Amino acid sequence: MAFYPFIESRQAYPRNQWYVAAWSHEIGAAPLMRTIAGERIILFRERSGAVRAVSALCPHRQMPLETAEIVNDQIICPYHGAAFGSDGVCTHLPFQKHVPAGMDLKAFHAVEHAPFIWLWVGEEEAPDLSRLPFARSLQPESGQTLLFGMKTFHVRARSQIVLENLFDQSHISFTHPLSLGQRCAENGPTKPAEIIDEKNHLSFTRLSPAKDTDEALHALFPTLSSQTRIRSRSELFGVALVIAAGSEIIACDEEGEPTSSVGDLVFFHAITPETDYSTHYFAGIMRNFALNDKDISNSYAERNDQVVNEDVRVLEAIEPCLADADAAHEPNFVTDAAAVRVRRRIEALMEKAPSDPVYEPASLLPEQMKYEA
Ligand code: FES
Ligand SMILES: [Fe+2]
Structure with missing residues (x-):
């Protein structure tokens, strides 16, 4: 198996x-x-x-x-x-x-x-240094960035399910109803608009429809126009570094067409197997706006801790049930496409199991015996 x-x-x-x-x-x-x-x-x-x-x-x-x-x-x-x-x-x-x-x-x-x-x-x-996730993966293209809320979690669950969970948007409304639920329940998981699939890098990007800019966003970005879109991305670098729920706030013109990026908020995660059945989970956040605002840092960091702990509870509940689980016969939803793509990509990097010896009843018949149906 x-x-x-x-x-x-x-x-x-x-x-x-x-x-x-x-x-x-x-x-x-x-x-x-x-x-x-x-x-x-x-x-x-x-x-x-x-x-x-x-x-x-x-x-x-x-x-x-x-x-x-x-x-x-x-x-x-x-x-x-x-x-x-x-x-x-x-x-x-x-x-x-x-x-x-x-x-x-x-x-x-x-x-x-x-x-x-x-x-x-x-x-x-x-x-092989060419497999090292590019250090600049975590840097924005321009401007200054603040790295904050860095924390190390321990998960009593195998690393692959921890990794896949980060590419699964459909659990958000149900696993994180208090920390993230409402916001995501409104939109639901959207289909990725763009997929980049190359050596060491797999990325899914989504662009939300234009929405009226709310007060909280206006307070953060006073120059923001009346319409805003969010470009969110989920990316895998190498086999272990994930940017999930990276969101870029995009100003729009009156027709709702994107004009410029005003801020980038990135949640990153590094997933490392401790043993076959347990995982180290390094979580952190990065932003390129309101760099000196400690309250913003604290509130994002607190919420991120809550979100990771909610995920850890689910993953640790699943782990003890996996001893005989058979992925070949597991149903998938349409919303599993990204996570399954990650699973196949990781599996392709591993050794295949030698196939089990096949029991062939015919070979047990003495050679000289004829078998008539
Ligand atoms: S010198 Fe290390 S255990 Fe004896
Ligand atoms: Fe989650």
Whole structure:
């Protein structure tokens, strides 16, 4: 049986890919321990500021190095004092010269593209930098941006259902009735106007019909005309970074035709498998208007926390029911098109499950026997 929600793969997520291991601001000189793709690792900064990632358990007696002191870029095991370089190689033991085999920590490739620390999850020796989601994906084309409300959530559910949920607009009115419901219930999910499907990037864009500009929008954007449209986008970069509910506020002329973009509000999410059945969820927000208004930041951040927690409740309720789920026979709605497209795209990056041996009753007949119908 394939690993739900895949039809042909027994993997839970694609390997040989980059995943977010942490926010830049989470990593300092002291180690942070985190399980990523089933591997327990520690992350820390060298004196140069470079981020390093190595396996988290001392090979001698499995002491977690979470509480290790780091002295001159050497990790000191808190149990018997073995010292490791920031590349994981054991360099010194306190009571003997000879370092026995098997004492090195495994080193992982980590790359910092603020606000994220990316980790290469894969068997391939050399990481493929061309698969690293483009750092500028999170930057607007012009102007200044404020990044705020950055938070790390933990979800007891497999990463693929967390990812697909971000491309599913039809749950909004039902899962988020208090935080988002009313606004979205009015419009309902609309068909994407534009789809871009290229290496490392899949994007769905929708443009709402023109509406009278309400007071709240006028207060934020005094130059806004009397008609406004919202361009919303859902985008997947690489396999793990999602912009969902990115919305651009567009001024319109009297006929309701778009004239110019006045503000951009982007909710971004990085989805990283912790194990086959659990996920780290890094959520943050970006905007290019009212940059100094703390109240706006707080109110968007609070609402985003509420929205993510509502999603987490649903996903954690589903996860324990998936052991025998068979995606091949699951019905789909028309509103599932984007999420299913994401599912197929991710599945295409994974190894196919070897097909199960087929039971062929005919082959059990002794060869010399003739079988007559
Ligand atoms: S457990 Fe680390 S040196 Fe013994
Ligand atoms: Fe949601």
